[in-house]
Amino acid sequence: GAVVSQHPSRVICKSGTSVKIECRSLDFQATTMFWYRQFPKQSLMLMATSNEGSKATYEQGVEKDKFLINHASLTLSTLTVTSAHPEDSSFYICSANPTGEDTIYFGEGSWLTVV
Amino acid sequence: GDSVTQMEGPVTLSEEAFLTINCTYTATGYPSLFWYVQYPGEGLQLLLKATKADDKGSNKGFEATYRKETTSFHLEKGSVQVSDSAVYFCALSSTTGGGNKLTFGTGTQLKVEL
Numbered sequence: 001g002a003v004v005s006q007h008p009s010r011v012i013c014k015s016g017t018s019v020k021i022e023c024r025s026l027d028f029q030a031t032t033m034f035w036y037r038q039f040p041k042q043s044l045m046l047m048a049t050s051n052e053g054s055k056a057t058y059e060q061g062v063e064k065d066k067f068l069i070n071h072a073s074l075t076l077s078t079l080t081v082t083s084a085h086p087e088d089s090s091f092y093i094c095s096a097n098p099t100g101e102d103t104i105y106f107g108e109g110s111w112l113t114v115v
Numbered sequence: 116g117d118s119v120t121q122m123e124g125p126v127t128l129s130e131e132a133f134l135t136i137n138c139t140y141t142a143t144g145y146p147s148l149f150w151y152v153q154y155p156g157e158g159l160q161l162l163l164k165a166t167k168a169d170d171k172g173s174n175k176g177f178e179a180t181y182r183k184e185t186t187s188f189h190l191e192k193g194s195v196q197v198s199d200s201a202v203y204f205c206a207l208s209s210t211t212g213g214g215n216k217l218t219f220g221t222g223t224q225l226k227v228e229l
Contacts, residue, residue: 032214043204043221044159049211057211093158097215102147102166104208104215109158 003027004096006107013084013114020080021110023050023094029074030096035067038091038109050077050094084114117142121205121220128195128227136190136223138179138205146207148172148181148188149217153202162190162203195227 003026013019023033031052036044048069049057056069066088068080077096081088093109122137140148150162150172163172168183177192188205205220 030214032211034214034216036217041224043219044217046216046218049214049216095217102208102215103161103164104149104217106159 004094004105004107006094006110008110009108010111011113013112015085015114016083018080018082019084019112020078021092021094021112023077023079023096023107025075025096025098025105028096028098030077031074031099033071033077033094033096035069035077035079036093036095038093044093047079047092081112084112086114088112089114117146117207117209117218119205119207119218119220121223123221123223124202125224125226128225130197130227130229131194132227134190134192134195134199134225136203136205136225138188138190138220140186140188140205140207142186142207142209142218144209145183146209147215148179149206149208150177150179150188150190151204151206151219153204153222155201159204195225197227197229200225200227 005024007022033050035047038044050071052071058064071077094107097104118141147166149164151159152162163174165172165181171180179190202222204222206217208215
């Protein structure tokens with residue numbers, strides 16, 4: 001079946017630095033990918049919709065200047081957390097579905113810890 | 116907008132007990148409905164899905180039926196095992212752009228004891 005891969009799976013960064021998380025669709029093309037965030041013991045919240053070749057669409061309350069999303073190709077979307085702070089520590093996960101299919105595939109997720 | 120309401124946990128059951136986790140939704144149109152499971156320290160895994168009214172999704176002994184009249188998609192299992200201990204998320208999908216985005220419920224933690 002279709003596979004979505006995320007990298008890195010775990011990252012620790014210092015406060016004030018930026019960190020990039022990649023989401024790749026390995027065997028299909030995705031014009032749209034989605035980024036979610038999950039706080040400990042809470043549900044997943046949609047952060048933004050990543051659109052290939054155009055600007056991402058952010059959900060209400062998500063800072064677009066802080067969470068930069070780039071979807072430069074049909075198989076890759078990146079999420080960059082800029083000037084990270086400890087409150088940005090969370091589990092970030094992406095999803096995508098092949099065109100015409102309603103099965104949604106998730107990446108493995110990325111645990112971000114800001115110290 | 117779309118929303119999913121899920122029964123709050125945690126739910127603690129003895130092994131071989133019957134499980135029901137309630138889920139209701141609000142959506143425009145006819146969304147697909149999903150149950151995802153998250154085991155400790157892991158990402159999300161699709162457990163089952165249903166794409167239209169009266170469809171029944173099933174997997175690993177779990178079942179859920181898409182009830183349009185009650186806007187519900189309750190998860191059931193006749194006999195739970197310790198290995199079923201996890202967090203279960205109900206979700207619905209809506210199409211935007213070229214993809215399907217998910218709206219999740221708050222999740223229900225299930226703990227199964229011997």
